[in-house]
Structure formats: structure tokens, C-alpha cells
Amino acid sequence: xxxxxxxxxxxxxxxxxxxxxxxxxxxxxxxxxxxxxxxxxxxxxxxxxxxxxxxxxxxxxxxxxxxxxxxxxxxxxxxxxxxxxxxxxxxxxxxxxxxxxxxxxxxxxx
Numbered sequence: 001x002x003x004x005x006x007x008x009x010x011x012x013x014x015x016x017x018x019x020x021x022x023x024x025x026x027x028x029x030x031x032x033x034x035x036x037x038x039x040x041x042x043x044x045x046x047x048x049x050x051x052x053x054x055x056x057x058x059x060x061x062x063x064x065x066x067x068x069x070x071x072x073x074x075x076x077x078x079x080x081x082x083x084x085x086x087x088x089x090x091x092x093x094x095x096x097x098x099x100x101x102x103x104x105x106x107x108x109x110x
Contacts, residue, residue: 017068018107020096022061026104030055041104048102053087056080057095061105069093 022028026043037055039048050058053076060075061067067075073092077084099105 016109017070018096019066019068019110020061020072020100020105020107021065021067022058022104023106028058028062028104030059044103048104053080053092054095054099057092057099058104066108066110069096072096 023043026041029040029042031038031040032055037050037052039050039055039058040046041048056076056079057072060072060079064075069092073089076082076092077087080087096105096107100107
């Protein structure tokens with residue numbers, strides 16, 4: 001984890017929670033293969049190989065936009081049938097910022 005990542009985790013703690021969404025006009029198409037999940041981004045025409053956590057996060061945000069980080073985290077744990085020890089909150093925050101860096105999702109304060 002870099003200093004920038006730690007700053008982003010701190011940003012999540014300050015003020016109202018961030019809400020995450022898929023940008024307007026962006027839609028994902030998923031295909032599950034034995035060695036990974038492939039996601040096609042229809043807005044820009046790019047393809048990504050994802051791990052299950054990333055794919056599920058994107059699927060959740062595509063279905064339920066503007067989820068606050070804690071609600072997204074709870075939904076992700078429930079869908080993946082994991083507990084907090086298997087997938088720490090900080091790891092999900094790091095994942096969200098990585099997906100945001102790729103232009104797949106965006107964060108807003110409301």
C-alpha cells in the first residue's frame with residue numbers, strides 16, 4: 001500500500017461516506033472462464049481480466065448505483081459469502097480506488 005492509498009483510506013473516514021457509481025453511459029458485460037472473469041466495457045471498448053472480488057464489486061455498482069462504501073462492503077461480503085477477516089474493509093477501499101483510477105467507477109460525496 002502506498003502513501004496515496006493510505007490518504008484515500010483516510011479520506012473515506014473524513015466527512016460523509018463516499019458513494020460509488022458506474023459513470024453515465026458505461027455498461028459492463030461479464031463472461032466467467034475457468035481462469036478468471038473477463039469484463040467488456042461497452043463505453044470505451046476495452047476488456048479487463050478481473051478477480052472475483054473486482055467483478056462482484058462492479059456488478060453490484062451496476063445494479064445499485066450510488067452506494068456508500070459501508071453498504072457496498074456489506075453487500076460484497078454477503079454476496080461472496082465472506083467474513084470481515086477474509087476481506088478487510090481497507091482492502092475494499094483500495095480496490096475501489098484502483099477501479100476508479102481505471103475509469104470504471106467514480107466516487108462522490110453527498
